[in-house]
Amino acid sequence: MKVRALGNQGLVVSELGLGCMGMSEFYGATDETESIATIHRALELGINFLDTADMYGPYTNEQLVGKAIRDRRDKVVLATKFGIVRSEDRGFRGVNGSPEYVRSSCEASLERLGVEVIDLYYLHRVDPKVPIEETVGAMAELVQAGKVRFIGLSEAAPQTLRRAQRVHPISALQSEYSLWSRDVEDEILPTLRELGIGFVPYSPLGRGFLSGSITSPDDFAPDDYRRQSPRFQGENFTKNLQLVEKVRELATQKGVQPSQLALAWILAQGEDLVPIPGTKRVAYLEENVAATEIVLAPEELASIEAIAPRGAASGQRYADMSGVNR
Structure with missing residues (x-):
């Protein structure tokens, strides 16, 4: 597993990370034993970048990750998040x-x-409601106190990034980016590169859609978050399924899985990007890791661009977009 730098402050991580959210919530049934086995297998395969947040569960995902890495902390670059407030009833x-x-x-x-x-x-x-300077200032104090090594933002707009960077170096921005969510290419990615901030794409497989394994909304458990997601509903679902089929055709020509093609495309977008596909199963993890070995020729990248240009997906990323990119 190769490594990549996030920002200019010395944060270096594996070129592929592991999103742990689904191990505790949002994507149907969970299995702690399998989830911990997945984390351990990720470390064996060279992934050292684990992503969690206090609101996943809520709270239980951090506990799970902590349990999984207790005897191997030195092998892990641990990322977590705060700021989304939830109640005990989820x-x-x-x-x-x-x-x-x-x-x-x-x-x-x-x-x-x-x-x-x-x-x-x-x-x-x-x-x-809170100036970003105040939030980042408090985060900077955590760095000075030795409780945090590097700081990042998630779903922040370009101007917010600039204001934050003046207070303390920002090592990474985490936002959604995939073949069906490419809006960051317009202003956010250029801003990150101007400021020297790394980029951590979440949902690089389109919340599982780009894996090619989802064929009907009925594939989701009753409590699966995606049942409420605009892109997985009605006419949007049908149109987006057509996009996935095109990805599948190219993947078949390449002799790889659709998910692997989608991840290889992300990895080809720049050395300053470290995607964090989430999974709670060892088999999918191993499939994702294999994508790091895929090399896409210029003509293959052009073919992908032709079938999945910006704006190709039907429907918004979230039912309420007011909380993102601000």
Whole structure:
């Protein structure tokens, strides 16, 4: 497994990370034993970049990741997030970027994870009620206190990134990016490259759609988040399925899986990108890792561009887009 740098502050991680969210929530039934086995297998295969957040579960995903890495902390670059406030009954209460909440969230995450320092600490969503300078200032204090090594933002707009960068170096931005979510290419990616900030694409497989394994909305469990996602509903689902079929055709020509083609495409977009496909199963993890060996020729990249240009997906990323890119 090759490595890539995120930002200019010294953060170096495996070129592919592992998103752990689905191990605890949002994508149907969970299995802690299989999830921990998946994390351990990822480390064996050279993935050292694990991504979690306090709101996954809520709270239980950090505990699971902490349990999985307890005896192998030195092999892990650990990323977690704060800022999305949830209740114990799994409801959403909003966003909080206040300095007090920054500090209390960090202490709680350190305890749940069972670690002394968080390698990469993200603001999960920008709080419109709190100046970004105040939030990042409090995060910078955590760095100075030795509780956090590097800091990042998630779903932040270009101007927010610029303001944050003036307070403390931002090592990474995490936002959605895949063959069917390419809006970051317009302004966000150029801004990141201008400022020297790394990019961590989440949902690089389009929440599993680009794997080619989803053929009907009925494939989802009743509590699966995707049942409420605009791109997985009605006419949008049908149109997006046609896009996936085109990806599948190219993948077949290449002799790889659709998911592997989609990941290889992301990896080819720049050395400053580190995608974090999520999975809770060893088999899918191994399939994803194999994508790092795929080399796409210029003509193959052109073919992918032809079938999945910007705006190719039907429907918005979220039912409510007000919380992203702000």
